[in-house]
Amino acid sequence: MSTIAVLGAGKIGESLLSGLINAGYSPEDLLFTERYQQRADELSERYGVRGADLPDAVRRADVLVVSVKPQDIEALLDETAEIVTPDKLVVTLCAGLPTSMFERRFAAGTPVVRVMPNTPMLVGEAMSAVSGGSHATESHLELVERMLGSVGRVVRVPENQQDAVTALSGSGPAYFFYLVEAMIDAGILLGLPRAVAAELVVQSAVGSAAMLREGEGHPVIMREGVTSPAGTTISGVRELEKHGVRAALIDAVEAAHSRSVELGAKHRQDPGESD
Ligand SMILES: NC(=O)C1=CN([C@@H]2O[C@H](COP(=O)(O)OP(=O)(O)OC[C@H]3O[C@@H](n4cnc5c(N)ncnc54)[C@H](O)[C@@H]3O)[C@@H](O)[C@H]2O)C=CC1
Numbered sequence: 001m002s003t004i005a006v007l008g009a010g011k012i013g014e015s016l017l018s019g020l021i022n023a024g025y026s027p028e029d030l031l032f033t034e035r036y037q038q039r040a041d042e043l044s045e046r047y048g049v050r051g052a053d054l055p056d057a058v059r060r061a062d063v064l065v066v067s068v069k070p071q072d073i074e075a076l077l078d079e080t081a082e083i084v085t086p087d088k089l090v091v092t093l094c095a096g097l098p099t100s101m102f103e104r105r106f107a108a109g110t111p112v113v114r115v116m117p118n119t120p121m122l123v124g125e126a127m128s129a130v131s132g133g134s135h136a137t138e139s140h141l142e143l144v145e146r147m148l149g150s151v152g153r154v155v156r157v158p159e160n161q162q163d164a165v166t167a168l169s170g171s172g173p174a175y176f177f178y179l180v181e182a183m184i185d186a187g188i189l190l191g192l193p194r195a196v197a198a199e200l201v202v203q204s205a206v207g208s209a210a211m212l213r214e215g216e217g218h219p220v221i222m223r224e225g226v227t228s229p230a231g232t233t234i235s236g237v238r239e240l241e242k243h244g245v246r247a248a249l250i251d252a253v254e255a256a257h258s259r260s261v262e263l264g265a266k267h268r269q270d271p272g273e274s275d
């Protein structure tokens, strides 16, 4: 079993630690680094995983999972560039950042795999997409796919699709949560107690997700199944269309894509460098 170090144990780093432990990984095989001591103590207590300083984590782990904000990457690279050796596997979860940026900063030949996961990893339901950098072999990719496969589903994509993945499934849970929030508000407006409204909406979301996953049909067919002639649903659908909700969602995902591209832009050697 490889030892995995999560470098930067914030929201997604914690989701990974928690997901791996739930999937049967031993806390002994996991490490994390965290710049805030209070946060580190909290995580050690919650999961029984050891916190370490960066040099120690890099020395002890086989797999280094980089999960700091893109804005904090330079400081992390400054601290690790000299100590990461090509026998380590670097896995980056950072939105926008190309594998080429890590390859330039680490020792020649260091394998890098770029991953875009999402927070449902916390409950074993992540959607992750993986792409290998230029020194990542098939066995590196398989190792990462096994790791992420234990906390959800995994697809392999060319790296130049990662900004689109980031916009769709990386950020996607936020859009579902937003929708749920808005529907609960609608229940409140109609006079339902908050707890009842929440239960109605959340279970409807879970049930719809299960139908989408298990059903053979297209979402349009499933929506038609709810939409009776002269019934209630079509009155609601007409409002969604009037308010341009479909276009708003497309615009939202497109804006998230642009931001992912922008986050990576300054880390490309020249503006034309592709992922
Ligand atoms: N939150 C999400 O849903 C997703 C986030 N990501 C990516 O994961 C990365 C982290 O995002 P979040 O977890 O949301 O951010 P976050 O801010 O919750 O976590 C980052 C953590 O890294 C720590 N940190 C920063 N610099 C450090 C250093 N030099 N050494 C040790 N610890 C350090 C911070 O204290 C913080 O706890 C980002 O690059 C983001 O693009 C990817 C997929 C989904």
Ligand SMILES: O=C(O)[C@@H]1CCC=N1
Residues within 6 Å of the ligand: 095, 166, 170, 171
């Ligand atoms: O909002 C963000 O930048 C990160 C990346 C994908 C989800 N959260």
